[in-house]
Amino acid sequence: MLIPSLLMFSLLFVSSFASVQDFCVADLKQSDTPSGFPCKDPKKVTEADFVYSGIGKAGNTTNLIKAAVTPAFTAQFPGVNGLGISIARLDLAVGGVIPMHTHPGASELLVVIEGTICAGFISSANTVYFKTLNKGDIMVFPQGLLHFQLNSGKSSAQAFVSFGSAVPGLQITDFALFANELPTELVAATTFLDVAQIKKLKGVLGGSN
Template sequence: MFKLISNTMLLISFIIFILLPYPSISTDPDPLQDFCVADLNATVSVSGFPCKPISKVTVEDFFFDGLSKEGNTKNPFGFGLTPGNVLKLPGLNTLGLSMNRIDLAPGGMNPPHLHPRASEIVIVLKGRVLVGFLTVDNVYYHKVLKVGEVFIIPRALVHFQYNVGHRKAVVLAGFNSQLPGGVLVAGNLFASNPPIPNVILSKALLVNEDVIKTIKSDFIL
């Protein structure tokens, strides 16, 4: 009887041990102290950044004015991205959040991309913006947002923002990661280093290799 109870308790303990980590991997790890300002010059490699000594922490580690400045939209896509992640704001280290500013010229687009480490919430500050994402089943969810309206993009799904108005648009994007990462779909395929063989892309996209060569030669990140 005692052995049966012991085995049952062991099984229950194992199940709890397996299930408990799942909530913790949905975002960056929770901090273990008030803050851990990133030491961006540290040589130690960890998941995140080591903490600065408290004696070297200043108020500037918690301040960033970059999102108040308009991004440069003079590029083929017509968008400017200003990141507000841990690399710009060291005080975000271990806090599991960050924010980007996206400026869109008329007809400008933040092209299809994904964030492997974060879900995203966007709010339009200026203009009218079409926001959409694709599920793993190729279902397309989209909405034209006006000023003050919000849209959610689940973690690691391909998405975009497109200015459908006649004036500049501004979007703020929040993430549940200090460094969400950004994977530009077209860049991954056509501007990789070293290049993906043309025959692979030709078969994957069901087009002639000459089409792939043309896209690669014209593609500009």
């Protein structure tokens, strides 16, 4: 009786694992939800859903921040949907900067591929951690904390950043304050910045009011 019982248990054990969903490739034709995109019909999934070539070339750094971020999140790379991982490429021209920002949905790991990058973050206790990183160096930025990357070298810099979420989210502090219709008086009252400086920054970043 013992052997049949063990056999039945083994079959149930294998069956339970066979029913596990291996992946949930995002169906970008449907609306996003707080828990992610709905799954694409597995019968329509191909190897192309698990391959993305978008971060193979440098981004355009001819802009205000002299930097470019090329993401491979769910919206660009449907295969990472629901897997808790994603990646992006950073390209920074000389003097380029990824301004102070936060990712509400994920921690971040940066690896420098070329050049020199000064990177850091601010803890919730307002302790600052920053370091000049060279090729091959890595740094981690805990979820939700303000952080930045700055090309501190004399040549262009490149890095890759991985995230613990397929949708890490992004809020850039400067844009949150100066690229919208938040009244200048409120910005001044809550940041102690000079009104003239606030209006100047709003003009540069496209804000109003």
